[in-house]
Amino acid sequence: MNSQDPSAFQDGRIITDTVREHTIVDTDFHLELPEDCLLPYVEDAAIRRKIERFGIPDGLDSPTGTIIGYANHDEDSRHHLGEAETADEIHQVMGDFGIDAVTVTPTNHLPVGTTNYPAVSTAVVRAYNDYVREKVLDPGRGIYANFVIPHWNPETAVAEIERVGDVEGFVGGYNYTTQRLWGNQQYDPIFSALTERDLPLVMHIGSLSTGSDLFETEMRTWVESVVSAWTANQVAHVTNLIVTGVFDKFPDLNVVYLEAGNQWIPLVSNQLDDLYQVFSKDIELVPRLRELDQDYLGRMPSEYVYDNVYASTQPIALPRNGPEAEAILTACHADETFVFSTDWPHHATDVTTWPFNQPGLDADTRERILWKNAQEVYRLPESLSA
Amino acid sequence: MRRDIGPVEDFPEGEATPVEVEGRLLAVFNVSGDVYALQDNCPHKNLPLSVLGDPTVRGDGGGSDDIPTLGRIEHADRTIDCPWHNLEWDLETGESPVLNTHVPTYDVAVVDGRVVVDL
Numbered sequence: 001m002n003s004q005d006p007s008a009f010q011d012g013r014i015i016t017d018t019v020r021e022h023t024i025v026d027t028d029f030h031l032e033l034p035e036d037c038l039l040p041y042v043e044d045a046a047i048r049r050k051i052e053r054f055g056i057p058d059g060l061d062s063p064t065g066t067i068i069g070y071a072n073h074d075e076d077s078r079h080h081l082g083e084a085e086t087a088d089e090i091h092q093v094m095g096d097f098g099i100d101a102v103t104v105t106p107t108n109h110l111p112v113g114t115t116n117y118p119a120v121s122t123a124v125v126r127a128y129n130d131y132v133r134e135k136v137l138d139p140g141r142g143i144y145a146n147f148v149i150p151h152w153n154p155e156t157a158v159a160e161i162e163r164v165g166d167v168e169g170f171v172g173g174y175n176y177t178t179q180r181l182w183g184n185q186q187y188d189p190i191f192s193a194l195t196e197r198d199l200p201l202v203m204h205i206g207s208l209s210t211g212s213d214l215f216e217t218e219m220r221t222w223v224e225s226v227v228s229a230w231t232a233n234q235v236a237h238v239t240n241l242i243v244t245g246v247f248d249k250f251p252d253l254n255v256v257y258l259e260a261g262n263q264w265i266p267l268v269s270n271q272l273d274d275l276y277q278v279f280s281k282d283i284e285l286v287p288r289l290r291e292l293d294q295d296y297l298g299r300m301p302s303e304y305v306y307d308n309v310y311a312s313t314q315p316i317a318l319p320r321n322g323p324e325a326e327a328i329l330t331a332c333h334a335d336e337t338f339v340f341s342t343d344w345p346h347h348a349t350d351v352t353t354w355p356f357n358q359p360g361l362d363a364d365t366r367e368r369i370l371w372k373n374a375q376e377v378y379r380l381p382e383s384l385s386a
Numbered sequence: 387m388r389r390d391i392g393p394v395e396d397f398p399e400g401e402a403t404p405v406e407v408e409g410r411l412l413a414v415f416n417v418s419g420d421v422y423a424l425q426d427n428c429p430h431k432n433l434p435l436s437v438l439g440d441p442t443v444r445g446d447g448g449g450s451d452d453i454p455t456l457g458r459i460e461h462a463d464r465t466i467d468c469p470w471h472n473l474e475w476d477l478e479t480g481e482s483p484v485l486n487t488h489v490p491t492y493d494v495a496v497v498d499g500r501v502v503v504d505l
Contacts, residue, residue: 014434081456320429347456348471350431357432 019098019352022367023385025374026352028204028258028312028341029090029102031136032083033128041127041134047120056124057117081345087138093344094142097352100371100385101142103171103378104132105204105258118152122160125150129164137169144378146174146202151182154189161193171378172256173199176206177237183244185288191250200254200310200377203237205230234260238268238309239301243276245288247304248297254377255309259343262311266331269302276301306333310377312341313369314350318358325360338369339377387505394496397421400459402466404436408505412492413438415477417461422477423492423503428468435489438469 035056042048084090094102106128129147136145147164150156164170173194182203194201219225234257247253276283276297284295297304311332318325332338342349355366375384389407397403397416404426405412413426413436426436438457457469464477475482480491493504 014437351433351470353433354431 015096015098015352016356018356022098022356023371024097024099024352025101025103025340025371025378025380025384026094026097026099026342026344027103027256027339027374027378028105028314028343029084029093029099030105030107030344030346031085031090031132032080032107032345033085033131037085037135038124038127038131041130042123043126044119044123047123050120051124057120080347081349083345086135087141087143090136090143091138091141097342097344099142099342099352101144101374101380103202103374104136104143104145105174105202106146106148121152122150122156126160126163129160133164133167133170137167139169139381142384144169144171144380146170146172149173149175149190149201151175151180151187151190154186158189158193161190161197161199165193165197165199171199171380172202174202174204177203177233177257177260178206181237181240183240183246183288185244185291188249188288191246191253195250195252198252198379200256202256202258203260204258205234205260230259231261231264235264235268238264238305239272242272242297242301242304243283244286245283245292245294245297247299247308248292248294249288251298251308253308256312256339256377257310258312258341259314260311261315261317262313262332262334262338263317263328265305265309265311265333265337266328269305269333272301306336309337310339310373311337312339314341314343315348316350316354316358318360320359322359325358326362327360329361329365335365335368336373339374340370389503389505391501391503394421394499394501397501400461402436402438402459404434405503407503410505411436412503414494414501414503415459415466417459417464417477419496420464421494421496421501422464423494424475424477424480425490425492427489428470428473428475429485429487429489430468430471430473433468433470435466435468435475438466 035051039048039051042051082093084093090102090104094100125148132145132147137143147160147170150160161173165173173190191201219229238257241247241255280296283289283297318328340355342352355361355370371384374380387408391405391407391414397414399416399418401416403414403416405414411426411434412423413434415422415424424435426434428435437455438459455469456472457467459466466475466477467473468475473482473484475489478491480489482488495502
């Protein structure tokens, strides 16, 4: 569509009064923290010394793969819109884009995956969480954040949730979708600790690969990784949580998936509903459901998606054809599953203007996407829209 | 319909300049003295092209009023990379090597030191 929608611009401004008049919550706003910022928060002297000299060790399932440089022609640093390390810097960017609240996420390069040195990983996570608590959280200015869960050791993870999960301003427990599926029962203590605090599990898209040769060795482009490997990862993760009975055991657990696309929602919901009716006996051997003495899921798979799962919007990737976009939004149950995100400052940032010139997006659904769904799942204050 | 949109000095070299004329928003590019005019809208995400060449653009809000941008003018090829997501556009034709659509272009010339656009 080449026609220019006047709502996209106003008096030469990009972020118009129309945008500013609406409440907007950004659920994927990245801190860009150099390692130096974390060092003062690393308590263990030996670990701090190692990090100072050799950096943070790469994760075995770290959230970025090896092809990013070659595939993304990121040779001249033209792929970042800026950096924010503190509450003041975040607040400036919020003002620039007309954002009322953010739920801050770590830089994608924070190596919180499984490393050969779990003690180092745990120290880094604790340092990150402490840094955010001290330098970032500022609920009075709409700056909330996710704390990172050191998932490689459930006892450590629960201890960290107990340590920081009740801090005002932390609104979710964060990790990445990598090759490890979270339907494994070892993660139940984490789900318990989160639901006891009404905190969602927030999962950012993780590894570029699924660990298979198909994705590891054959792909050469960024776009195919994002569209295929990330989507495969995402579908695997959300399906796994459902069929392993996570939501049967933890019906109040909400999971927010970030930057994983969102048009997988009708795929997972409809295909899983259909095949579950054919192969429902599969469920009876799932360990968690045996523990619950359940032969079947308590609900149809799609009901868990619509009630327990949220997906961030960036990259929104809706067609400009209104009826087609409306059909996709309806099929995704966007009014109850989508939460707005920018992915600032990364190169595919969605600016806050698109919800105001997207054909097929009605006003009620737009409000749900822009802030109401986020307010619900992150338990943000009622005063948010004031 | 020809319209005078100002002296050439108002259109600095190596930059894009936004112009509103007859209700239309144009992005006017001065590339080594050659002037090009495109509709000021990248259809990828409906965002303005005219902020290209400016390392930051006016957010006009409560923050720093300072939104960094991407993109650049490729002087040799007479193309631009969109300041928002780097999508390439040809300044003369408005065509993209990626899409089968184009950004509308306008004939524009410097006449006696003034930039004149044909709407």
